[in-house]
Amino acid sequence: MGAGPPIAGGFSPVSSSADSPSARSDHTILGTGTPSKRSTAASLGTLGGGLGLRVRVRDGDVPLVLGVAVVDFNHLIGPTVEFAHPASLAEALAADDELSRLLPFLALPDGAHLSEEDYSYFHCAFNPRAGAEPNTEVPWGRTIFGISCNRQIAASDLLHKSSDVTRSMVQKAVIVLASQPVFGPVRDRLGVVTRAFFAQRDFGSTQILHDFYESLEAGLEGKAGENAIYMGTSLRELVHKFRHRTLVLLKMLLLQKRVMLFGYPVEMLCTYQYSLVSLVPGLLMNLRDCGSPMLDARTQRTRPTSLRTSDRASLLRYMGLPLHLFGADAVFQPYLPLQQMDMLQAHSWLIGTTNQIVTQQRDCKYDLLANIETMTFDFPDSKVERLVALTAADRKWMDDIVKTVEDTWNLPEGERPGFLGSDDDLRNRFEEYLCAFLASIKYADFVGRRGSQDPAAAGVSSPGEPNPLFHFGEAFTASFRQTPAYELWNSTTDEVIFDLTEPRHPMEGKVNAFSDVGIRLAEGLHDLKIEESLAPTRAAVSSAFAAGSSSLFRAFDGVRSEVNNRLEAEKARRAAAAAEREKNSPNGSPSGSRPESATALAPSTPAAANRPASVASNRSGNSTGAPTASPNASPGIDVRTTLGSVGSSISGFFGSRVASFSRATPPPPPPEPRRNSGRNSGLRPMSLAGSATAASPKKPGT
Template sequence: MDDAVDKQGQNPVLHVLVVGFHHKKGCQVEYSYPPLSPDGSVDSNECPAGWKYLPTLALPDGSHNYDQDTVFFHLPGLNNPNETVFGISCFRQISVEKLKNRTADITRGTVQKSVCVLSSVPLYGHIHVKMDLITHAYFDEGDFTKVSLLEDTYHHLNDCLKQIEDLHVAPQLFVGLSVRDIVLRLRHKALLLYKMMLLERKVLFFHSPVQPLCSTILSLLSLHPGMIERGLYSSACIRPSRPMSPVPNYNGMTSVGTTQIGNEPQVISQEKPLEETKYQSTDLETKLEYVSTTAAIQVVPNGNCVREVECESHGSSEDMSDALNGDITSPKMFNGDGSSSLPRDSSMDMLGDESLQNTLSSIALVDAEKCGLPLDIFNDGYLCLPYLSLPYMDVLTDQNINGYVIGATNVLFKQKKNLADIVVEVESGRVETIDIDLKRALHLSTEDLRFGEFLVRQVSEMRHDNYLDGVGWEGGDEWIRSQFHAYTLCLLRTSLLAEGSKELDQFNKWFMAAWQETNSYKKWLLSSHSQNILEVNPGHPFTGQLSVADMKLRFAHTMQTTEGGRKLNQAMASTSRAVATTGRAVGGALTQAKGALSNWWSNLTSPGDMGQIPSNDISQQESPESIEQGVDAIQSHQVLQV
């Protein structure tokens, strides 16, 4: 991080660009300060070879459907194979009638452009807030040839960012990354997606418009301690096996990242049982009795699992079809083989939120950086690209790409076969995969559901204040990240236990086995930092005896997340609407009958009305049919009550 900012006096903001849409040439750079190429001009349309498709990132697919939006994207460094450049682009679309100076290249009824910043620091939201104002001012000017504002923006942004002390840990890094909104929207699935990131699989997030897509990905990453601050600087480093136009050519340069552990991408499903290995560090052997990185997943060639999660009998693939979204495959999943397979010290019903908060707060005091965090996930050919345009799709199939977390707005990414192991629909929160082993690994344990419920309850009960919304401590963004900080430390500490330890089940032993086979975990285990985690007690912070509340929680999670649960919810909602409609009809008839009888009785008993000529206005007269309807409604209401 420090190298990225200070090397050769480099400014945090590298370039300020204008990208426009040309009716014949498509997306192209129209202005860049400083020039993208050292020998180029500020108004050159040419991009460096390694950034050939930069304009397609700054003006995303489908952007013409929106008047304005913002996109965050990553680019590989042009000269350094171990460097990532962070892009923030604000785009707008206005009618040409609002322009004061209509140039010859504007031939359509609307004009669309983006103002883009390329930065060496992942200050997504902080830069976005400033650039949103600049973009509006640039468009309101009505003359796109006046670019002095953009040059001033470049100098002003750099001056402001240089005044921030310790930029790599500054709170400005988290501006706009609301994990509170993630918890409120995704509820328990926020934890599922957090754990999914650790498995280094091919993950596709899909949504349009693009800003909620990028914000969701980056907000989830911010739950991993230190990831935004220090973990993304190799997230776009691509060294393909063959020359490819979308990415730079690093011939003769040093290889990307550190030495990869193993030549093949790490996967959960294996053709044969993995061999048991032991960590050989003498330093750790003095403190640990046994450390295993064994993968507990055993499969046969046809892909059917040898044993199921906490079940006595074998289950079919249909039993696990909804496991990822929270389905219950068997009542025994609550309690192992029918008895308590995980003896715990106390019931969760007896633990108050205050004691849980005290426990998590004490764990969160442990320095995450000294414990080896963030994990080196986005390295060695594993990418993080919050938004990716269609021209980059072929890069993902290169043999040197081991996996990725990407965001896309183009449906072709979803339709591409074998492109993603997991597809996440951001709008609905649905997580889809056909890999049975992966579904099993991402199944949330009872303890995980308790943790998720604790977060949801605290965030939901947070006092709403228009001025302080989201910035308070308990239930706010920083509080949520602190809880995941503690969860991550407990997860790492528990992973050092011997295979078969009951504490592994508390995090889902299948997840633990799959995670221990990832490249980032193996590198963490081999580092000296792994010893510092020993001061944390192993086990899940939400361990406790199984209770009826846990069963209710599992059932509620299933109803909210599985396909079967959603269909049942829809059926119940339809039934409720039908009953409500019937109730309104009955209630309306009762009211009408009551009004008719009241008016009729008033006419009979009111002395002043005696001898008056009845009105000819039918709206003010009660017909015999209305009285009969009221009587029928009363009788129907009595039948319904019976």
């Protein structure tokens, strides 16, 4: 049984005992090079016996923290356990080959390399092989609860790199095993220790893990109660995520159907399942049989003989709670690796997975697949979907819960919700719902047995009263009566528990058809995710509108600026032209300018009034029929160009035409006079109008 020297009474890391891959395979717990059972047991047993712990654990004397372990992902032989502390845990791993084989895959989930840090919650059971008598504090015949924190580091950053590190990244996970699901108090401490363990850059130094185990033992003392266990759940997150379908999940759980949650990250996947289980009062503290289909210790439960109404735990026991949902042939595994797919053959399970291969098993088909990434529910059998469909009272009840959570969800930073909408408030509401459901079952059975002989024997019934199970769903209730959980509950509870809880739905008498239609429409619109779908479109439209508005405003500013610039330039040009004319004129009068009287008398006829100003001035200034270009014509046209680029183009067009008419060429001979010349004189060309009125040639002899 010779092996490398153990480290401070713990599990000797493989890297410290051997450096070669061949030597490492002698200590491999799982992989292609798995050694024989005897060699594995011998090495682990010797390494775990460093403290010489040989104490037989009695029933009921189980420590809360069972130990700390480290799992390494070896690229040559697969994931392995390379460290375990205390010696009691190493002894248990040596005696149970199945536990030592599965533990690395439970701690290092699929896709662990995709994130910098992630957590995995899992369940396992200690079942030593035949003939082994380990001296360990790890209990057998019950569930062991594990939580792991996995991280990765670049191989080049390690201070001491062993020869079996062949890739650029090194993945490891630090595990805490406990006898109760105290994930909430452990989770934050585990994350801090894991980050510090990686920050050392030397995985051979495990003293920090020894200190972590000792601090957990002291820090969790007296924290195995209900409040400590609920710290790892978030009912607000569950209701915010699944909304009305939270009750659908609970009904599937009560019917002991096969429920599978799929998605990533692993921690969120596991937290949703624990939050769902916590909706059943007391169930989270009674999961000792959920780790394996072979475990079933709670079937020996007997009917309570006493009741203390001031004690909540006594009231719950009298009501038959918690329901035994995970017993024989039932499994609850928050994270299920491929190596545990044989568990899918159980009759009932609640599992989570990140691998689509698990979701595609035809021989072990699920009853409900809930995708936490797309928020879709897949029911292969429509009959099951109808069994768990919400009634009008259920929808109204869940709608009040959802509104309470949504109203207190986006609070200002640093502000927490009060009791209304808190986890305690939600837990109390679901407890009230479940107790009312169970009391209604007992009440319906009581009335059915008594018939019409004594309808008011219990003081709560009256003739013609409707069935109290109607608002919970009669088909759902009938299916619940066929479950093993109902059989055990019915046989261990009193017949008149409805004396403690009113046998009626919390929303009975508070629902009408119109409000139910509104709830259906509102939830249907929410399921369509219109807000999420239109968010990119809304953002694009807003961005385009803002960009278009800015461009339009810039265009207007540009036009206005251009007009102002043209006006200023025109004023400066006219001032310069006026100064030049004054300078060149001896008498101070601009050359070539016409008198104001001529300008006023120019448009004397209708035809002349419609002519351009430059043509009219030519006609009045020169009556001989030889028009010349007026020096004032151009400034008049240029002033109008300041109205914009369009006006400038138009004035340029007319300016070119005027220039062509102003050439010093003799006018063409006048046309022969016609009988209707006076009527059509207004239609003649503008250049001919002046010639016709200035001189009328006469024929000889007339």
